[in-house]
Amino acid sequence: MEPRMNAPNEIDVRRIRGVVFDAFGTVMHNDPSDMNHYWLSSLDRNQWRDIRLARMRGTLSDEDLLRMGDRENAPTLEQYRAMAHKNAESTRLYSDVPPVLDAVVRQGYPIAVLSNAVLASAPVITRLMSPWTEHVLVSALLGVTKPDQAAFRAAGQALDLPLNRLLMIGDGPRSDMRGARDADLQAVRIDRRGEPPHGWTTLDPLLELLT
DSSP: OOOOOOOGGGSOGGGOOEEEEOSBTTTEEOOGGGOOOGGGTTSOHHHHHHHHHHHHTTOSOHHHHHTSSOGGGOOOHHHHHHHHHHHHHTOEEOTTHHHHHHHHHHTTOOEEEEEOOOGGGHHHHHHHHTTTOSOEEEHHHHTOOTTSHHHHHHHHHHHTOOGGGEEEEESOIIIIIIHHHHTTOEEEEBOTTOOSSOOBSSSHHHHHHHO
16 A cells, blocks of 8 residues: 655644655656666566665675676676766756755755665765755665665754654655654655656645745
């Protein structure tokens, strides 16, 4: 069952003292076609899931990844890292994000980013979010992924705020919405594709919510 998101009129704005954003699909996006794991094409869905989780938790190195699947056709370590760098550098903020984050910061709300992301994504997330926050928490560095409550506790510690004073905004029904609410954060889903269950399609409603 899809976890029910909080509608804006269900959010207790009086409790909010800080805002935590997911990264990819929420404030930024990249072109996944730039990253081709062609030598792993023979692996099944469960193997892919396990690899993705291990990469996001930082427990599977680049070298170990290249030893999986069709090793004879795998890229060299240098080639793989060049692909990963190109993919990371394709990351861009959605056009609505900078003015909204400007306004959130002007209103006095501190911001953190909490992302289930591989190690190569950490520098680019940090760079893109640097005008608004230094609190960028990437799962591959934390060693834990959302929806684990430890990930949300790390965000609260970074902002020095109780979890029930934070608003989580993300696109993941389980990782962001359910995880945040289980950790006692309020949460609103953003769905930039506009598909059911409909959430915000941009960050613009956040301005009305917080002002």
